[in-house]
Amino acid sequence: MESSSTAAGGGNMKGYFRQRKKTGGITKSNSNSKSKKSSSPDHSATLASDIAKPPSLISHASLDLQDDYDGNEEVLRQFDVNMAYGPCLGMSRLDRWDRANSLGLNPPKDVERLLRVGKLRSECLWDGRV
């Protein structure tokens, strides 16, 4: 069984699973791999799993639960829900920042910096969810 899977897993089961990508995809913890009964890769999509799902099954909403959420995204979300700058739905975050700036509302400069430089979400937190 030659598998080059990167994460540690239970003994023989590893060989039945598809090779895991190093970056991207969904990576949940491996703790439930030992309790699985079925090990066939045909059922991989139905298992609560540590397997990378095929891209067609990744829904957009679920990506938000993972990697993108960090301190920077939190700053942007606080900007989104701040009522002083108006409704956040229907505009990109940068457009909303520009509008707040031209209305003289003095939006925080670090939000602008994060939006122009960073690779963070350009749409508000409710986008695609309502």
Next chain:
Amino acid sequence: MEAMELDSEDNLQRKQCLYQSLDESFAIRKEMYRGQQYSQIYFARLHLMRTLLYSLLPNWKPHLPVCTVLELEEGKECIIVGTLYKHMKLKPSILDEYSKERSATPLVKPHNFMHPDDDLVLEDESGRVKLAGTVLIPSIYVTGIVVAVQGKETVGGDFLVEDVLEAGLPHQEEQPLESGEDKYVVFVSGLSVGSSSSNPLQFQLLVDHITGHLGDEMEQRVAAEIVQVVIAGNSVEVPHGLLNGQNLASKDQSRLSEPIKELDILLTQIAASVPLDIMPGLNDPANFALPQQPLHRCLFPGSSAYNTFRSCTNPHSFELDNIRFLGTSGQNIDDLEKYSDAKDKLDIMERTLRWRHIAPTAPNTLAFLCG
């Protein structure tokens, strides 16, 4: 070919003016509005107008505190600024189609939806409050205007209005008076070429007058002082029977384009002589919602050959010799007439100046596209 000159040696020259178009903000490229229920439009409007009204408060009632709707306390005299909402019983609502019981109220009168029971509500981001009192008469106001009101909250939770402040007219720049040189702009609207009531002879008379082909030298001198012609909408009227959604027979297709061809012939004569701006109106072949985009140049093969011919948006804004013009083809005033009471249309136009907003009922009852 030499023209016969019986009276004078020199030809009259038409006066000239420096023209600058300000229609940039009315042009729609690929923008689409993706907001929720026009919330973005109303936020921007409230914020811009409120900033303006706050700057006027020190000259109005400087001793009174200003607060938001949520900060109102019973009995406390204060000033609040917000957007007006007029609750109208007779305003047509799409939900009436779905109501289980068809009430006995008659079909809405198409010309006016007012009712003695209409009342006004003031709204800002924090909340809304019903306005009471006799100072603010609901029949004059419409939904969408931003005003400042002074008064206090009553026991019942309403706000008793004692005084109201509108944004008012903006500061006017002093225009230096030229040394007696008169220049004229001609505004014409509702030509309705192609309708049963339009008379081509009358239109031709207008064209002859503008181009100086009419009258003696005195008349021609007056015509030479016309520097700009603006056609403000409803220039054609397509026979309505043709627009029923069915495929057109080929003979009907030519009937559809006849009015526009006739219009183009007459506009060519005008454009050959004086700068001409044409704006779309309610009945013209342009998009329905404001701001209407310019009529396409291919509709006017004759006139668009001239560089004096300009197809413009509705609303249309331009500057002539540093005097700024702003106008519409009337849909905004017609809409205001349906929801408020006025002696005549000029009264309504004056109100739009005092409210500092040419179309306050957009996007509520006046179709409006926004980027």
